[in-house]
Amino acid sequence: MYKNYTNQEQFDFQINRFMEPYKSDENVQQIISSVASSIVNLETWYAEWFKVAKKAEGNGQFGLASAFYQLADFYLLEKDSRKKQTYELFKKTYYNSISMTNIDLVEVPYENGYLPTAVFKNDHAKETLIVHGGFDSYLEELMRLMISYDFVENLKSYQIILFEGPGQGQALRTGLPLDSEWEKPVGTILDYFNLENADLMGMSLGGYLSARAAAFEPRIKRVVLYDVMLNMSESLTMKVPYMRQYLGKNLDMRERKLIEEKMLLIQKKDKSIDFLVQKAKDILKVKSSSDLLEKLGKFNMDGNWDKIKQDVLLIGGTNDMYVPKDTLAKEMLLMENARSLTGKLFTESSGGERHCQVGDKELIMPFIIQFLQN
Numbered sequence: 001m002y003k004n005y006t007n008q009e010q011f012d013f014q015i016n017r018f019m020e021p022y023k024s025d026e027n028v029q030q031i032i033s034s035v036a037s038s039i040v041n042l043e044t045w046y047a048e049w050f051k052v053a054k055k056a057e058g059n060g061q062f063g064l065a066s067a068f069y070q071l072a073d074f075y076l077l078e079k080d081s082r083k084k085q086t087y088e089l090f091k092k093t094y095y096n097s098i099s100m101t102n103i104d105l106v107e108v109p110y111e112n113g114y115l116p117t118a119v120f121k122n123d124h125a126k127e128t129l130i131v132h133g134g135f136d137s138y139l140e141e142l143m144r145l146m147i148s149y150d151f152v153e154n155l156k157s158y159q160i161i162l163f164e165g166p167g168q169g170q171a172l173r174t175g176l177p178l179d180s181e182w183e184k185p186v187g188t189i190l191d192y193f194n195l196e197n198a199d200l201m202g203m204s205l206g207g208y209l210s211a212r213a214a215a216f217e218p219r220i221k222r223v224v225l226y227d228v229m230l231n232m233s234e235s236l237t238m239k240v241p242y243m244r245q246y247l248g249k250n251l252d253m254r255e256r257k258l259i260e261e262k263m264l265l266i267q268k269k270d271k272s273i274d275f276l277v278q279k280a281k282d283i284l285k286v287k288s289s290s291d292l293l294e295k296l297g298k299f300n301m302d303g304n305w306d307k308i309k310q311d312v313l314l315i316g317g318t319n320d321m322y323v324p325k326d327t328l329a330k331e332m333l334l335m336e337n338a339r340s341l342t343g344k345l346f347t348e349s350s351g352g353e354r355h356c357q358v359g360d361k362e363l364i365m366p367f368i369i370q371f372l373q374n
Contacts, residue, residue: 001351002359005036009321010272011045014074016359018067018141021148023359028064042075042271050086057089063097066090070138075275078172078282094140098147108163108192113174115185117163118143119193120152125159128198129372130189132162134205135235136279138169142203149365155372161198163189165209167283177285180232180298182209183216190219197221199372204322204356205232207315208299211331215307222311224368227320227356228327232299235322236280239273240266246290248297256290263289305334312338313371315364317346319353342371 003023005015015032022028035048053068069090076083102121107114116139129151131142142162146152151160164171165185167178179185190198201224202210208229214220229235237244246259267274277289284295312335316328325345332341344367346352352360 002354018070045075046072057093062093066094077278110188113176115163116170120160122159126157128159128195130161130198131201132165132206133203139164154369178283182213186213186217201226214310215304220310224313226315228314228316228331229323230327233296236276246293251290259290306337308335309337311340314343317353320355322355
């Protein structure tokens with residue numbers, strides 16, 4: 001069940017997201033409540049989570065420490081000198097918390113960098129599932145998902161391959177900005193592992209990116225949009241409607257100056273928007289808000305939804321702070337050439353109404369596994 005710790009939407013969502021494996025652990029919940037009561041801004045967010053992470057690591061609670069470090073890391077931008085240390089501590093404690101016996105870590109060459117990849121080995125595999133994240137995804141978060149919800153155990157006929165694409169995690173740090181043509185990294189993974197076909201699942205913004213990949217990569221057999229998203233810009237413009245009029249537009253100098261001035265005022269008034277804008281600039285490797293709007297305009301599927309010909313599972317929630325609640329229905333209508341369409345919309349009465357069913361993931365995981373097994 002989704003929990004309110006701070007009564008700040010963005011803070012509560014991230015706490016629920018990263019601490020989900022511990023939602024029934026009373027001792028951990030007491031720590032979370034104590035930390036949450038001390039958070040007043042982004043600086044105290046970092047300091048308080050880092051402090052309890054260090055304590056958990058010192059006690060040998062590596063999985064818990066990793067989750068706390070990821071929270072401490074979350075709002076640190078790439079230019080922050082503390083980011084490198086916190087990110088590395090998050091990874092170190094995570095890998096200390098799991099067995100790597102049946103997992104291979106692979107660096108798949110891609111353009112001027114590489115795609116960090118984790119392969120859950122299965123000598124008897126007849127099928128392959130490729131999984132990627134979205135806006136702020138880390139490989140280890142995907143691994144935690146696969147392990148926590150027994151994907152390997154339930155999908156006995158599958159080899160599971162997880163990867164960080166351009167703009168995500170370590171791939172971003174190798175110099176790869178987020179790319180609107182997501183079929184390129186997916187195609188690279190297919191080529192590297194000599195796969196003639198595979199199923200694909202994208203999380204969060206990955207729900208849009210995986211749809212894009214499926215439209216242009218015929219080797220994808222089935223695709224899971226977890227959750228649905230019509231385009232990347234929608235998540236930002238839900239909070240900043242002013243930006244919509246400039247998306248993808250060739251801007252003149254007057255418009256650029258106006259955008260910079262207006263966005264600066266908006267960001268000063270709302271720290272949540274400020275973070276989203278700055279994070280988007282980080283992953284797209286742009287410096288100005290006007291350049292950001294031009295880039296965001298490329299992340300859409302206008303005129304290409306009919307190219308999706310796979311079996312598609314669409315997942316949505318009615319209280320998703322990044323995606324309008326009518327998106328699932330809109331996408332189903334647009335995918336007129338899909339081989340099959342299966343939609344699952346979660347509501348407040350069913351639970352799982354939040355983005356990616358955060359707080360209630362146990363409701364959706366069996367549904368995804370059943371779809372892949374059919």
